Amino acid sequence: MASKLAKNLKGQKMFQILNQVQELERKGKKIYHFELGEPFHKTPKPIPDRMIKSIRKGNTKYTSSFGNYDLRKSIVSTTKKTRGFQPDINQVLITTGANSIIYYLIKIICNPGDEVIIPSPGFPTYISACKANGVKIKYLKLNDKNNYQIEIKEVKKLISKKTKLIIINSPSNPTGVIQTKESLVELYNVIKRYNNIFILSDEIYSRITLEKNKFFSLSSLDKCLKKVVVLNGFSKAFSMTGYRIGCAIGPKEIIEKMRLLSETIVSCVPPFIQDACITAIKLNKNFLEKDLLEYVRKRDYIVKKLQQTRLIFVEPNGGFYIFPSLKKYKLDSEFFCKQILKRYGIALVPGNNFGVNCKYNFRLAFTSSFKDLRYSMNKIVTYLKNYEN
């Protein structure tokens, strides 16, 4: 009955786990949430205040499918400040959630059968969006021994005549690693030799850097004029996951096609949400600085606890994830995550959802309260100690 592409649809495992644990919560079980990449703290108050004011003022009608002009203008100026170049306003598109950008871009530049290179481990939507578009996935394996940095010789091995797109993500979900400037410049210099290959630079965690001055956007090399499309959004840094709004910056012709696709599917993004984002961008830096300190504190605590185990892990320096491996325990992470959920109510995501060769890893999003984190880390450490004995 369903089409071939529909048969391949995978969705996002995190949401499937969320449904499962919410069902357990409805039955009265206490759940400790480490499965979704969703900041624990509330959206800073000026943001919902602005949204409500906007609704009350009657800003509740259709808007341009490009997105609100003033919001796009503020994205243009933020890009100048943070990435050193000023895109034309028609290089900026507002979308419903940043997630949709991945699907839109693949749809716009690939034909079924073309190839897309994605990081492994990497964000599961890259896999789903490729499958939904009938393109072939080539996994760029990132190795913990090399701090999950991109290895150019591996990229070169994967490029073929059918390659249309390479997706990179820094800071990364699920590893929490920021790519070095050197890795990214080298990557850009290789890709720029190929006329028909684009780069999607997923920078949704760019404001969440746990070490200062580490983040580099390769969009600054291309100014998003030829090869590079930047994916960014408001969900993570501003704790606005439920607002469902994102932003793409790219070459005008690509953005125009993405706009038409977005217009075809959702028409436009709710105008009061776009207003709220104008306020988010202007928000006092202190809001974010406070959250960053909190993430650093949690990261340091997790690292200290994991050092008491035989888990293999790379210390994250961006985003809010860690991706430890149970390899030394020869413990499959599907089994481990099920056990941890059943015994202690701790929700994690098994590694095989993030690509190939990840069956020993699990992802922990350190976005919960410190109290929940302390409880959960103690339980995980105890479980592993008992497992060994």
Ligand SMILES: Cc1ncc(COP(=O)(O)O)c(C=O)c1O
């Ligand atoms: C790497 C990455 N890209 C994109 C997204 C999508 O973000 P949004 O919630 O704005 O759609 C996420 C969300 O988890 C993510 O982790």
